[in-house]
Amino acid sequence: MDEAVIRDVARLIVEANGRTVALTGAGISVESGIPDFRSPGGLWERFNPMEYATIDAFDADPGKVWQMLRELSRVVTEARPNPAHVALARLEELGLLEGIVTQNIDNLHQAAGSKNVIEFHGNGSRLRCLLCGHTEDARAAEARFAVEFPPLCPCCKVALKPDVVLFGEAIPEDAGREAMRLTQRAAVVLVVGTSALVAPASYLPIVARKMGAALVEINPEETVLSRDYARFALRGKAGEVLPRLVAAVEAARGGSRPA
Template sequence: MTETIDALAELVGAGGVVVLSGAGLSTESGIPDYRGPSGAARRHTPMTYQTFTRDVEARRRYWARSHLGWRTIARAAPNDGHRAVARLQRAGLVEAVITQNVDGLHTAAGSAPVVELHGRLDEVVCLDCGNQTSREELDRRLREANPGFDARVDAVNPDGDVELPDAEVARFRVVDCTFCGTGTLKPDVVFFGETVPAPRVAHCFDLVHRARLLLVLGSSLTVMSGRRFVLRAAKLGIPVVIVNQGETRGDGYAALTVDAPLGRLLPALADRTIGDLPADPGSSRPAAGPAEPEGARPVAGPVGAAAAG
């Protein structure tokens, strides 16, 4: 679809772009999403903040499952879509990246600045004293506390946990904060039922206010946490472009929607808009060649319509 790439290149090539990314951008790095084509049905509901903080056994279950699932997240590397976004950012066309993902792959690909709306799985915080440590350090401590703890992992959820039999969970030992001695450790991510810190949200709104274009990549916009930025852009009359596999809850506000694999479309878009700007010198994987995506869906939606903030 050459016309699709041309239309995207014209919009993105004018600069002033703020990217809002979701789980669909990381599926080609081996991290599934919940709602896209690679999403796997989960038998249990995600852990909520309220349950995690109030129920000792629920915390044990979370950390046992997450301890195994973390290995997949830790091994994941940026894909061609992440690297293309970083190229566009280095070229000055993308002003900032707001990501709903907790995998840190935008930063690993070389993007900066990146606002990690929901935090990062590779960081851990003590809920009692506030001390922050790395997930790598916690992983080492959990391995020492649980020698031989292993189980077959069939699928990893986007938030880094796995399904695990109760018998396996029961023998798992949770560790406390080493700084204060007794504090409860939690991954420094926003759980369901928890709110994103207000200053972080305000910063994201400020980025959207100053944007010329909001480019949504790989998000179904199902939850308000990310959709609110689309609604605000629409309210301000800022064009919204959505690239995602499948329909989203923001399609009605978009000037253009494209249904295509991001790992193919974004490198083609970067090639078209910035040409031969080199890829991240730290990347060990060759960039994918340009490909022509399918499924462009122009939408004559209410781009400037009033919407809730």
């Protein structure tokens, strides 16, 4: 990895003075033990998403869909933040990162200390009743699996659903609106651990670039973004690249305290 490029990106972030946004995908959480759903050994290899991960399938047979959701819930609740999540939280603490827009449902950004996290696909650490809106911590429901599966709403006695976006459901309107607002005003956009193939999140870096933002891709492999849109591409694992980038940011601004 070119240290000169890291220093250049660090200077951009400092000069942006808080107008930096991070767009994160599955790749940032792989180092926390959460495999990309689409990768070999991932969730979709064992559960056909069109059979187990649609809202129609949940409505028709929540017990069947919960066979997949149980595995998803276990992976999410056992995972812990890695150095990439911690580095982004530090960048926000410094007053240099306005927010994170994530496609992930693992709650790891919040667990690392990030405050402004826009969740495009929801959050698997909580469950929600589709009838009354009751919410519950996923760990609490998991503790009941031996006697109650799928977990039921205590009010309505219907199956609870992880508060995530299944196929056939719309992106939460407020999340889409805030994500667009952040990317349209950003001066620097860090694209971390995503191939930018899944719409509508895939549109965000393109919108940001058209609005004049400098795109910085942090990914082990080249993607369409690095070929066509990114000003800088930092190759490597997010858990290795981001801590070095944040260290360079702190050096560039002289270790000053949060704004």
